Amino acid sequence: xxxxxxxxxxxxxxxxxxxxxxxxxxxxxxxxxxxxxxxxxxxxxxxxxxxxxxxxxxxxxxxxxxxxxxxxxxxxxxxxxxxxxxxxxxxxxxxxxxxxxxxxxxxxxxxxxxxxxxxxxxxxxxxxxxxxxxxxxxxxxxxxxxxxxxxxxxxxxxxxxxxxxxxxxxxxxxxxxxxxxxxxxxxxxxxxxxxxxxxxxxxxxxxxxxxxxxxxxxxxxxxxxxxxxxxxxxxxxxxxxxxxxxxxxxxxxxxxxxxxxxxxxxxxxxxxxxxxxxxxxxxxxxxxxxxxxxxxxxxxxxxxxxxxxxxxxxxxxxxxxxxxxxxxxxxxxxxxxxxxxxxxxxxxxxxxxxxxxxxxxxxxxxxxxxxxxxxxxxxxxxxxxxxxxxxxxxxxxxxxxxxxxxxxxxxxxxxxxxxxxxxxxxxxxxxxxxxxxxxxxxxxxxxxxxxxxxxxxxxxxxxxxxxxxxxxxxxxxxxxxxxxxxxxxxxxxxxxxxxxxxxxxxxxxxxxxxxxxxxxxxxxxxxxxxxxxxxxxxxxxxxxxxxxxxxxxxxxxxxxxxxxxxxxxxxxxxxxxxxxxxxxxxxxxxxxxxxxxxxxxxxxxxxxxxxxxxxxxxxxxxxxxxxxxxxxxxxxxxxxxxxxxx
RNA sequence: GCCUGCAUAGCUCAGUAGGUAGAGCAACUGACUUGUAAUCAGUAGGUCGUUGGUUCGAUUCCGACUGCAGGCUCCA
Numbered sequence: 001x002x003x004x005x006x007x008x009x010x011x012x013x014x015x016x017x018x019x020x021x022x023x024x025x026x027x028x029x030x031x032x033x034x035x036x037x038x039x040x041x042x043x044x045x046x047x048x049x050x051x052x053x054x055x056x057x058x059x060x061x062x063x064x065x066x067x068x069x070x071x072x073x074x075x076x077x078x079x080x081x082x083x084x085x086x087x088x089x090x091x092x093x094x095x096x097x098x099x100x101x102x103x104x105x106x107x108x109x110x111x112x113x114x115x116x117x118x119x120x121x122x123x124x125x126x127x128x129x130x131x132x133x134x135x136x137x138x139x140x141x142x143x144x145x146x147x148x149x150x151x152x153x154x155x156x157x158x159x160x161x162x163x164x165x166x167x168x169x170x171x172x173x174x175x176x177x178x179x180x181x182x183x184x185x186x187x188x189x190x191x192x193x194x195x196x197x198x199x200x201x202x203x204x205x206x207x208x209x210x211x212x213x214x215x216x217x218x219x220x221x222x223x224x225x226x227x228x229x230x231x232x233x234x235x236x237x238x239x240x241x242x243x244x245x246x247x248x249x250x251x252x253x254x255x256x257x258x259x260x261x262x263x264x265x266x267x268x269x270x271x272x273x274x275x276x277x278x279x280x281x282x283x284x285x286x287x288x289x290x291x292x293x294x295x296x297x298x299x300x301x302x303x304x305x306x307x308x309x310x311x312x313x314x315x316x317x318x319x320x321x322x323x324x325x326x327x328x329x330x331x332x333x334x335x336x337x338x339x340x341x342x343x344x345x346x347x348x349x350x351x352x353x354x355x356x357x358x359x360x361x362x363x364x365x366x367x368x369x370x371x372x373x374x375x376x377x378x379x380x381x382x383x384x385x386x387x388x389x390x391x392x393x394x395x396x397x398x399x400x401x402x403x404x405x406x407x408x409x410x411x412x413x414x415x416x417x418x419x420x421x422x423x424x425x426x427x428x429x430x431x432x433x434x435x436x437x438x439x440x441x442x443x444x445x446x447x448x449x450x451x452x453x454x455x456x457x458x459x460x461x462x463x464x465x466x467x468x469x470x471x472x473x474x475x476x477x478x479x480x481x482x483x484x485x486x487x488x489x490x491x492x493x494x495x496x497x498x499x500x501x502x503x504x505x506x507x508x509x510x511x512x513x514x515x516x517x518x519x520x521x522x523x524x525x526x527x528x529x530x531x532x533x534x535x536x537x538x539x540x541x542x543x544x545x546x547x548x549x550x551x552x553x554x555x556x557x558x559x560x561x562x563x564x565x566x567x568x569x570x571x572x573x574x575x576x577x578x579x580x581x582x583x584x585x586x587x588x589x590x591x592x593x594x595x596x597x598x599x600x601x602x603x604x605x606x607x608x609x610x611x612x613x614x615x616x617x618x619x620x621x622x623x624x625x626x627x628x629x630x631x632x633x634x635x636x637x638x639x640x641x642x643x644x645x646x
Numbered sequence: 647g648c649c650u651g652c653a654u655a656g657c658u659c660a661g662u663a664g665g666u667a668g669a670g671c672a673a674c675u676g677a678c679u680u681g682u683a684a685u686c687a688g689u690a691g692g693u694c695g696u697u698g699g700u701u702c703g704a705u706u707c708c709g710a711c712u713g714c715a716g717g718c719u720c721c722a
Contacts, residue, residue: 104717112650203717204649211719215649218717246715250657259695259713317721333722362722367647368713370720382722468722480722517722549679576679584683598681610682617682 006057021048022188025060035062037071037192038185045071047137047185063192063225073098075135075187076125076197076223077105082178083124084219087117093180094156094207094216100476101233102197102222106205108156113217118199121219125197132191133176137184140170145181156207157181196230197223243474245524246373248532252589254540255374263371263378265520270540273569275519277538278526279359282383282408282516289404291357291385296337298361302327308336308494313462317364334360335487335512338386339494342508347498352508353389353397359519360384373524375479380518388496388508394438397511398445398467398484405469405482405515412526413535413638418470418478419451422459429463430488438486439465463489469515474528481517481525486510533590533612537633543570544591545607546582548598550574555602559595559622566626568633583610593629 002014005024015024021039025032025048038061039046045061052058061068077096084091084107096105107113113121140148142161149157161170161181173182175190187193199221207213224230241247249255254271257264267275283293302320305311310318310332320329331337338356347354361381370376387397409417421442424435442465446453453467460466469482487510490496497505516522526538536542545560547553553574563570573582579596586594595607596617607625609618631637 115651201716202650205718206648209719211648215718217649220717257714262713364721367720369647369649369718371714376721380722384722483722514722521722546682548681551679578678578680578685579682580680581684582682587683594682596682600681608682615682 003052004055005052006055008059015052017053018051020051021046021058021060024058028060032060032062035064035068036060037063037068037187040067045185047135047188049188050137050185069223069225070098071185071187072193072196072225073103073223074182075190075193076221077103078135078173078175078178078180078182078186079125079128079190079193080121080199080219080221081105081107081180082128082175083121085178087120087124090153092154092156095160102200102220104218104220106207106216106218108207108214108216113202113219115202118202118219122197122199122221125199126195128176128190129193129195130191131176132189134189135173135175135186137186138172138174140172142170145170145172149181193223194226196226196228197221198230198234237475240474240476243528243531244373245375245473245527248527249374252532252540254527257374261379262368263366263376265374265377265379271523273540274526274534274538275523277540278516278523279383279519281411283359285404285408286357286383286385289355289400291355293357293359294338294341295358296331296334296341296360298330299328300331300337302329304336304340305329308339308490309463310336314364317366319363319365330363331360332362332364334358334362334382334384335386335490335510336494338384339490339496339510342386342388342491342496343494347388347508349390349498349500349506352498353387353393354508355385355387357383357385374520375473375524377518377520380520382514382518383516383522385513387511387513388491388498389511390506391437391509394441394486394509394511395445398442399448401484401511401513402445402449402451402467408515409469409471409482411636412538413529414471416472418468418472419446419453420456420459420468420470421446421453422456422461422466422468424460424465425458425462427462428460434488435465438488442467442484442486461485461487463487466512471525471529473525474531479517479521479525481522482515483513483517485512487512534592535636535638536592536629537636539590539592540569541571541589541591542568542633543593543595543629544573544582544586545570545595545597546573546579546586548579548596550576551599552597552602556597559597559607562622563626566630568629587612593625595625 001017003017004012005015006012021036022033025036036048039048040059040061041052041056061071063069063072074097077098081093081096085093088109092108094106094108096103145161146158149161164170171182171184172179173184173186199219201220203218203220204215205218206215222230222233224233249271252270253268254274255265255267257266286293302311305318314332318329318332320327338358341356342354359381363379366376366378389397423439446467464486466483466485468480470478470480472478491510492507496508498508500506543563545556547556556572556574560570560572573586583594590612592612594610596610597607601607605621606619607622609620609625
């Protein structure tokens with residue numbers, strides 16, 4: 001009996017029933033067979049060794065594609081589990097998926113793995129690859145599979161199988177003496193993984209991601225189609241780490257952190273200049289967009305936090321103190337204070353939407369393990385804003401906000417934004433009807449702008465759904481920056497009302513929003529985005545005037561004064577050092593413009609301009625430089641040279 | 647908070663199989679007045695994160711604490 005196989009290019013071929021992906025690939029070319037790792041059969045990923053019994057639309061998955069890499073990585077996880085069980089009998093396997101750039105596997109074992117163990121495991125993995133064990137798919141009965149794993153002492157596996165949906169086919173994959181529950185697909189044999197993998201780190205991870213459960217030991221690895229790709233990846237990682245904001249913060253003396261104030265930033269002059277530039281920019285933009293800036297207290301009586309509900313939900317994360325028998329908390333967020341401002345005086349529907357903004361300093365006692373450089377701190381400033389509006393105004397407010405956020409991110413040079421919509425959690429306030437409408441309002445706002453977003457069901461706040469806007473750091477970690485949250489709870493709890501058209505008192509909807517998120521986190525991301533080479537409008541030091549001879553000192557000081565009068569952050573370097581030394585130092589500091597001043601310049605009233613990222617010097621009258629540079633700053637231009645990001 | 651690791655001069659890092667530590671850069675002093683990514687010479691700088699224990703002796707071995715890093719959980 002023959003079947004019809006349809007290829008990706010539309011070609012149809014008659015093949016004997018029971019043909020495998022491997023045979024199909026072989027029939028096309030030996031190169032394809034060599035690079036094949038799996039096959040798509042009617043939209044489903046299959047093993048290459050699985051027999052195709054009916055007409056099918058197929059596509060061979062090769063090792064250098066995203067899908068192929070996922071198969072390789074998944075296999076790497078299995079091979080690692082096999083290696084671990086060979087080396088450390090009695091270790092239970094749990095789950096081991098492919099992830100971005102690699103894979104991991106979670107193990108349950110009394111004794112802790114050490115970094116030396118990783119080397120041993122990796123060496124054993126290479127042996128298993130060399131053994132080239134056939135990987136075979138087996139379909140099992142659920143009960144048999146559960147009993148089988150229980151008898152092996154693999155309780156976690158048995159639990160996973162027991163929890164699988166009833167209609168799911170239970171497939172086990174066998175390679176050598178190792179057998180694991182898996183949906184597949186897998187490589188025909190272990191040898192096909194080759195040598196483009198490496199174990200990278202050890203970590204703890206909770207069973208099923210729940211901190212109430214047992215903690216397992218997770219081993220991470222990275223895997224690529226070949227060794228060259230692996231090396232390129234490791235190199236990329238190494239390069240990316242040079243952009244780390246903690247490293248650059250130290251190199252450029254932007255800020256520091258120290259033991260006595262964990263999770264709080266000491267901003268140095270240069271870092272603070274950057275901070276203030278960003279804040280001033282945001283203040284101006286917010287004013288343009290109809291926000292009114294306010295400032296609310298740091299220390300607020302605990303009763304307000306009880307009323308707002310934060311004491312309940314946030315309790316342990318709040319810093320509180322008692323003074324004169326009164327209990328206070330340092331504010332962990334600004335919202336309740338903003339409601340207090342709204343509540344002053346009687347508000348009319350004519351006042352809505354009312355937009356209040358604050359660079360609000362917040363303190364949260366984050367768990368020690370959660371702290372990370374200046375990205376996750378205990379003391380931070382939010383570019384917080386709250387809009388009080390009617391339900392009808394939500395849609396347009398959200399839509400305008402997204403435009404605002406895009407304008408800001410674009411000015412800062414961020415192109416990749418990750419959008420997530422978090423919807424109703426199990427524990428929540430407000431009727432389903434209101435949730436339906438507001439989730440739809442947020443989704444519509446995203447869709448109407450043609451944005452690609454992920455749904456995070458159940459991840460919303462108890463008081464309303466939210467959109468999260470995230471950016472990536474230098475090694476690809478995702479950090480939430482912007483947010484737009486709806487709140488159906490707090491205005492009512494805190495007694496916010498307005499007089500409606502018909503004279504009745506109504507409770508406004510409250511929208512919590514931030515664009516940068518926190519100044520600290522955003523600046524951290526910004527530093528990594530530019531690897532410390534900030535564009536002229538942001539650079540803490542924009543121009544450095546460096547002298548070649550002492551005779552030029554007076555003129556250099558005049559130049560710096562003129563630059564400052566023109567609104568630039570300009571400094572002089574009058575040290576008795578060679579110009580090469582000064583240029584090197586200021587280039588390493590990634591200052592956008594170095595003006596070298598020697599006898600000639602002093603006599604002619606010119607400046608020799610050397611821009612960051614270029615080795616060329618251009619001599620021009622000071623006025624001309626000021627004009628050029630003003631334009632660049634005005635337009636928030638980003639460096640164009642490739643070297644700028646080096 | 648949990649798991650694994652780490653903590654040596656201002657910075658980047660060596661080092662001691664247990665006998666109180668070293669380099670480069672930076673700093674300071676002097677000379678050099680210099681034309682676009684490091685001028686030369688000299689000086690000074692560390693209770694080896696804190697704290698217990700083992701030991702004749704601990705920066706080194708063991709424990710606790712603090713902080714940091716990478717994950718997990720949580721989150722701007």
